[in-house]
Amino acid sequence: MSLVLDPAAQDLLFREARTANTFTDEPVTDEQIQAVYDLIKYGPTSMNQSPLRITLVRSAEARERLVGLMADGNKEKTGKAPLVAILSADNEFHHELPTLFPHFEGAKDMFEGFGREARESQATLNAALQAAYFIIGLRSAGLAAGPMTGADLEGVRKEFLDDDHTPLMVVNIGRPGENAWFPRSPRLAYDEVVTTV
Amino acid sequence: MSLVLDPAAQDLLFREARTANTFTDEPVTDEQIQAVYDLIKYGPTSMNQSPLRITLVRSAEARERLVGLMADGNKEKTGKAPLVAILSADNEFHHELPTLFPHFEGAKDMFEGFGREARESQATLNAALQAAYFIIGLRSAGLAAGPMTGADLEGVRKEFLDDDHTPLMVVNIGRPGENAWFPRSPRLAYDEVVTTV
Numbered sequence: 457m458s459l460v461l462d463p464a465a466q467d468l469l470f471r472e473a474r475t476a477n478t479f480t481d482e483p484v485t486d487e488q489i490q491a492v493y494d495l496i497k498y499g500p501t502s503m504n505q506s507p508l509r510i511t512l513v514r515s516a517e518a519r520e521r522l523v524g525l526m527a528d529g530n531k532e533k534t535g536k537a538p539l540v541a542i543l544s545a546d547n548e549f550h551h552e553l554p555t556l557f558p559h560f561e562g563a564k565d566m567f568e569g570f571g572r573e574a575r576e577s578q579a580t581l582n583a584a585l586q587a588a589y590f591i592i593g594l595r596s597a598g599l600a601a602g603p604m605t606g607a608d609l610e611g612v613r614k615e616f617l618d619d620d621h622t623p624l625m626v627v628n629i630g631r632p633g634e635n636a637w638f639p640r641s642p643r644l645a646y647d648e649v650v651t652t653v
Numbered sequence: 654m655s656l657v658l659d660p661a662a663q664d665l666l667f668r669e670a671r672t673a674n675t676f677t678d679e680p681v682t683d684e685q686i687q688a689v690y691d692l693i694k695y696g697p698t699s700m701n702q703s704p705l706r707i708t709l710v711r712s713a714e715a716r717e718r719l720v721g722l723m724a725d726g727n728k729e730k731t732g733k734a735p736l737v738a739i740l741s742a743d744n745e746f747h748h749e750l751p752t753l754f755p756h757f758e759g760a761k762d763m764f765e766g767f768g769r770e771a772r773e774s775q776a777t778l779n780a781a782l783q784a785a786y787f788i789i790g791l792r793s794a795g796l797a798a799g800p801m802t803g804a805d806l807e808g809v810r811k812e813f814l815d816d817d818h819t820p821l822m823v824v825n826i827g828r829p830g831e832n833a834w835f836p837r838s839p840r841l842a843y844d845e846v847v848t849t850v
Contacts, residue, residue: 458688461793465662469789470695490843491655497840498667500788502802504838510847518850555839581802581821584778588785591697592666596658605699605778616850624778641701642752643694646687650707653715653813 469595474637476600477533479630484539484599486512492593499589501582503563504556507549508586511542511616521615526626527606537602537628542612543590544621545583547576580622587624594629600636602628666792671834673797674730676827681736681796683709689790696786698779700760701753704746705783708739708813718812723823724803734799734825739809740787741818742780744773777819784821791826797833799825 459466467473489512501507513522522542523535534540550567557563567575587603594601604626612623656663664670686709698704710719719739720732731737747764754760764772784800791798801823809820 458682458685459692459793460795461665462659462662465659466692466793468658470692470786473695475697485655486849488655489847493843493847495656495658495663495667497846498670498837499785500672500798500800502800504840506841506846508846512847512849514849552841552845556841557838559835559838578802580778581781584781585785585788588696588782589667589789591782592786592789596656596663598657601697603697603699605775638756640695641754641756643701644703644749644753646690648749649694649703649705650686650690650709652683652709652711 469592473595474600474632474640476602476628476630476632476636477638478633478636479537479600479628480633482538482631484629488597488599492590492597495596496586496589496593499586501585502578503553503560505549505578505582506552506556506586507546507579508583508590509544509546509621510590511544513540513542513616518616522612522626525608525611525615526604530604530606533602533628534604534626538630541627541629542616542623543583543587543625543627544617544623545576545579546621547572547579548620549579550575576622580624583624591627599629600632604628666789670792671797671829671837673799673825673827673829673833674835675830675833676734676797676825677830679735679828681826685794685796686736689787689794692793693783693786693790696783698782699775700750700757702746702775702779703749703753703783704743704776705780705787706741706743706818707787708741710737710739710813715813719809719823722805722808722812723801727801727803730799730825731801731823735827738824738826739813739820740780740784740822740824741814741820742773742776743818744769744776745817746776747772773819777821780821788824796826797829801825
């Protein structure tokens with residue numbers, strides 16, 4: 457009994473939550489995504505960098521372009537999901553640091569001096585943390601997430617983003633439909649993952 | 654009211670949870686970390702790669718070596734936290750795929766063929782997702798996490814890991830102590846993060 461989180465919440469977020477491959481037709485609203493964001497924005501990042509950016513693909517035209525960039529096995533579900541989001545890292549996140557990390561005046565200039573490659577590495581790591589918070593947040597809203605890296609991500613950057621943003625993944629979002637998932641795959645045991653020194 | 658997660662759980666995991674800089678003396682047990690892992694192991698990764706590895710730094714000797722590698726601003730709290738964990742990515746995760754992703758027989762060979770650099774990129778992204786799940790999991794156990802990238806991470810690799818593992822961050826773990834945190838820094842507004850196409 458080491459966990460204090462309510463068992464129903466454990467199930468909602470981890471134990472019973474699954475990556476969905478089919479969805480119902482029920483729309484996912486901007487209000488739902490805003491509620492998710494307003495929860496998960498508090499998740500920690502290095503120096504509060506908060507580099508995650510979210511592109512909601514809502515128009516039929518944009519969805520069609522995105523589907524064309526997905527790996528074959530991901531095209532059908534990305535075409536049918538009620539909502540699809542592109543999650544990316546803002547490699548110029550340091551411009552926001554005077555607001556986000558106000559007690560360290562030199563933060564913006566420091567990251568400017570580090571150069572783009574170092575910023576991209578930081579942005580990718582911290583946006584990935586936030587991508588996980590976003591997945592947990594969608595589950596907090598009773599939604600299923602279908603995160604995918606199987607895509608022409610460089611193509612996604614060119615079609616939907618710009619050179620300042622690195623796409624990390626595409627996420628299908630909605631209520632799970634029929635036969636929404638495969639049987640759960642095994643996980644590594646504690647002793648395979650954790651060592652003590 | 655778009656969220657279905659219990660408001661107390663929202664507070665525990667996101668709204669009231671904070672990165673702690675001081676801790677009480679209460680020990681963090683292996684049983685607590687196992688309970689956290691057994692919850693968060695279900696969080697999704699690409700092809701169930703599950704590359705996160707956790708090194709618990711428990712001995713005084715190991716703690717001293719780690720403190721020496723932390724950035725100056727992180728040394729004191731890393732020295733005093735009841736437990737410190739090094740989170741790393743296993744760049745040879747593909748050796749586990751016959752177990753973790755058994756319905757795709759060629760997965761291990763495919764990642765072997767991709768080469769180390771491509772695997773390291775995948776491992777870093779997916780271990781970062783799992784690092785975020787781990788932070789959420791610690792909070793699920795009523796513990797405060799203090800994730801830090803301010804360290805000589807290459808030194809951490811040499812002292813505690815090997816060439817097959819890339820350290821992502823160090824996490825202080827315990828119950829928050831006195832004056833455990835600074836005032837919460839601002840977050841970006843929804844419209845600054847989310848765009849629609």
